[in-house]
Amino acid sequence: MSAAGSRPQRLKAAVHFTTGRICQKMGEDHRKEFSRQTVAAIAETAFRQCDIFAKDLEAFARHAKRSMVSAEDVKLVARRSNALSVYIQNKSEELAQEQKKKNAAKKKSKDAEESRE
Amino acid sequence: MADKDEEICFRKETISKLLTSFFKEDKTKLSSEAALLMAEMLKIFVQGTALFLNYCIIIFAIMWLHTDNSTLFVFPEAAIRSQKQAESEDCDKVDIEHFEKILPQLV
Numbered sequence: 241m242s243a244a245g246s247r248p249q250r251l252k253a254a255v256h257f258t259t260g261r262i263c264q265k266m267g268e269d270h271r272k273e274f275s276r277q278t279v280a281a282i283a284e285t286a287f288r289q290c291d292i293f294a295k296d297l298e299a300f301a302r303h304a305k306r307s308m309v310s311a312e313d314v315k316l317v318a319r320r321s322n323a324l325s326v327y328i329q330n331k332s333e334e335l336a337q338e339q340k341k342k343n344a345a346k347k348k349s350k351d352a353e354e355s356r357e
Numbered sequence: 358m359a360d361k362d363e364e365i366c367f368r369k370e371t372i373s374k375l376l377t378s379f380f381k382e383d384k385t386k387l388s389s390e391a392a393l394l395m396a397e398m399l400k401i402f403v404q405g406t407a408l409f410l411n412y413c414i415i416i417f418a419i420m421w422l423h424t425d426n427s428t429l430f431v432f433p434e435a436a437i438r439s440q441k442q443a444e445s446e447d448c449d450k451v452d453i454e455h456f457e458k459i460l461p462q463l464v
Contacts, residue, residue: 258366290372
């Protein structure tokens, strides 16, 4: 019970931590400092936004009669903003290409192993 | 954004666990590609929120310096809109969520 209770808290802390680092980096780039309260507020907003994102993703996946949320669902979540949508589209293609390369490399090493045998 | 050292991003595992914890049904799963994309998206969300806050503070400061208290009229309007948003969703309490929804209309 206690483990189940502490898990969301730990996830929240992880989000808070990364949010802090992103804000710190942005602060360096823009010569601004984000106060601890501001970072906490942004992290809380991000955490709540995740709830909204998750519910949307689940609904989209279910609409497509899948129980696995795929990259296509993420693209749908990003559809409202043109810039974001393009960005996610590009990222997705990048990931797909990386995956292809990885698979090819795996195949190659496998083939090499087989030929050696 | 200048990328010195390494790119700061949310961990795939964190995002995966977080989103899965918000799913209504247990059987809904998240593919690893989707998790990576969501990590990217959340990063943009955080950056956007931070920048937005920054602009708010700047705009507020400028308005405060230049106006004869007309800044204060922004707030009643925001309050009314938040209330309308709450009404349109059939609930009788104005939540921070409603304010968040009308924020884009005000800026």
